[in-house]
Amino acid sequence: MENWGIIGHEHIIRFLEKSIVNQRLAHAYLFYGLPGLGKKPVAEKFAERLLGGEIGQSTEIYKLEVLEDKKEIGIEQVRSFRRALSLKSFTAAFKVGLIYEMEKLNQESGNALLKTLEEPSPKTVILMIASDWQKLLPTIVSRSQLVKFLPVPKKELAKALQSKVASASRLKEILNLAQGRPGLAVPLAQEEQFFENFRQFERLIFEVLKSPLDKRWQILDQFLEKLPDLKAKAKAAFNFLNQLEAALRTILFKNYQLDLLGGQEPAVKLSTPKLLRLFQLTGVAKDYLNSNVQPRLILENLFLNL
Template sequence: MVIGHQTQWQFLKKSAETHRISHAYLFFGQSHLGKRIVAKEFVKLLNCSKKENHSFCNICWTCRAIQKEIHPDLIIIKPEGKEIKISQIRQLQRFFSFKPHSSLFKVVILEEAEKMNSEAQSCLLKTLEEPPSNSLLFLLTEHPRMLLPTILSRVQTIKFFPVPKSEIEDYLKANKISLSDINLISSHSFGKPGLALEFSKNPGKLERAHQIIEEAAKISQIELPYRFQYVKALISQEQDLKEILESWLRYFRNALRLKIGLSSELIISSSFISSFPIFKLKRIINSIEKINFLISTTNINKKLALEQIMMEL
């Protein structure tokens, strides 16, 4: 089920109704917004074996196999390590070279498409230039600028935005989550339905997210040597740094939105945040964004990278 993203969904639905489906779509926006879910729902709409009146049934074998990602006409490609390699793109091309097994379209969902190395991107370009008939490709990414301009010019781009809190709350209510949990989950989800789902299934994860933000709020109030000790502890505990950095990012972005009047809700009330000038918040956000990107795409020294953020706080 798609939570939010109605504009994007209606656009896709219309393209199916008017038979103007593109061979390749670029879905871009932050992580956990539901880009892959929207792609899969669209594939169900196109391939459902019982489709009526431009909708899909969600119960036929095709719909269920797409949902579980086991349909023979659907593959999902993810980075192997830090990259998507040319061999994976060749696998995609081989897959597209055969006729569909049992549906109308053969579909590839390429996750974190920005992680294609340059060889892989050049190789993919051939597919985009001469798309096989009945092929459908989704490139999902947070960083479209990492893709070749020649790729960007050959795909239909659809941008995804955070979902209004009320829509996430409605979904949680419909799933019988208790009211107090709904509040906490929706506050910590920052408009990301994927996070809300994870939190509702995993209370430990929600608690951890809360703790990370509390820590972020405290760090700026302590002396630099203690901040470095905190970094050392984070590294030695081998915590998921990407998760931590993304939590910090959400927190400081929220603080900035609050400061410039775009939001009225602060997740953890914290007096120090109001003392931060806008330029400082922007600098912190830039710094975390940069480090987050480097950590996921290169072999940067994590300790040094986190220390750099500590100095910005």
């Protein structure tokens, strides 16, 4: 299949394919970049190339990810992962460890994983995926082959999506919303309700950014009041923060004359120093969410400082 069936990232796929052909594989790879760029599908296709078949049909793939009722990857999960990778392979092929959301490792589980990276087993490749590599232990980063994912150019996204979209105007809007992220562009093109919800969410973000404080409190009340429980509110708050970061990034790029909106102006203009401060505040808010602080308190504090 051409380019492994992936949208964009041809240079990364060529590099990984060449590593397989030349048998010059690293023991550990760290795929990092913004959410939605395509790190996960590339990692999974790379794993399939190493295993010689689909992931779901292989006994030599071992996954590590956050459990449904948890917020972090715990040390017992890592210990089980390490034991599985240390076992002898049932075949002559590779064993592959696939770790999603590396930033969800806590200090204890990160140190446990480090032992595996320091003492690699033969014919074992560990693929790690992270949106925020700066939250990882420096010793993990230094022992990994770093693979940086960048936004996919609009022309490549447009070519991949044009058969899925009814009109040129809708395609242009999807490209502007996706900002080079195939993982976002595809559902925007294929799911009408997702498209409408995402567009409304973007409008909400810009309304918050340009409104006075009293109006922000009203928006916050309307945003949270319909959500049934704390878990739903925490999820909504995290989605809000991700979308806010995307909006801030669009404005920042425009400040540096990098056009992600096809000639359109962002709905809000902010100075670069203020944007950098808001990025920092958003990161702090995410850390509080992961520490089980009440979502409303987190958003109130953020709205107060916008």
